[in-house]
Amino acid sequence: MSTKTVEAIQTPNKPLFFIPQTKIGKITAIEIDNPTTESVTITIKDIFTPIPSLENPTPSEVIENKKVITVQPNQHFSETNININVIGSLFVFANVDNSNIITTITYEIE
């Protein structure tokens, strides 16, 4: 079990974590702390490229929204015992840049 945190940022330039080719990932808990006076929307995205196939010999990168959460001002969001599969690189996007808004993701890799 691992935990990573990130501040709210609109254009993250690196993943929060990535799943190696020979592993499967799973998000087990999400917490978002919003102590500010504005609401924030956090979008968790899984970004990966499928293997080439006969039907699709040059596949494009895929961006999948895994979870979208809006947290009201001065609120704390928490969800545990969840099971969200992650197969590529996990990015956390926010609709605002604010270093006081913290997202914490707990995940497993097998």
Next chain:
Amino acid sequence: MITFKKEHFIDKGDVIKFIAPEDDELYSPHIRNGDIFHVEKTTRVTYKTGFILSPSDSIHLDFSNQTQLSLKLYPTQPDTLYQISVGIRGGENILFYPIIPIGQYIYRLEESTMYTNPTDPNKMWIGAFTREDTPSKDPQLMLYFVKDFEPFYMQFVNYSSDYDKICIDFIINKCQIKKISNYKGKVIEIKKYNMID
């Protein structure tokens, strides 16, 4: 050369016999039907691979050494046998089908309309296997390859509307083998693909 039941790894000192159908002189280009070998030495090598399959998409994985894209899990020496355990992780929505020779699904039924067709929702389950059939923690699928054996394929099909990732864990038991003659004792039989029980 393929079994779907729990089997022990071949060990030093074991004796193996390659068996092909009666009308087949050869098991492989370098091994005759009925040839018996003593296992001189074994070494285990692990290897993992994984890939993401698009919804309703499929690929053929070639286990031989024939192309740059092949998995290259065949020996290059005539006195080597690879016994390969295959375990699966992930791939909740992925079926896989053993194929040899190319275009021929190994596990099929006799009635003419009961043939494997991964694109047909009624026939995709004929001869199909899932991760539950050979989980990584308790693999049931065992493959046997020798030099220049006919290429073996595994077709992976994602039958769902979601992207899915499958991981394959191999344990390759490299066996150095030496041909012997006039042996009457107990042997481990390795049958050619067209003799599947």
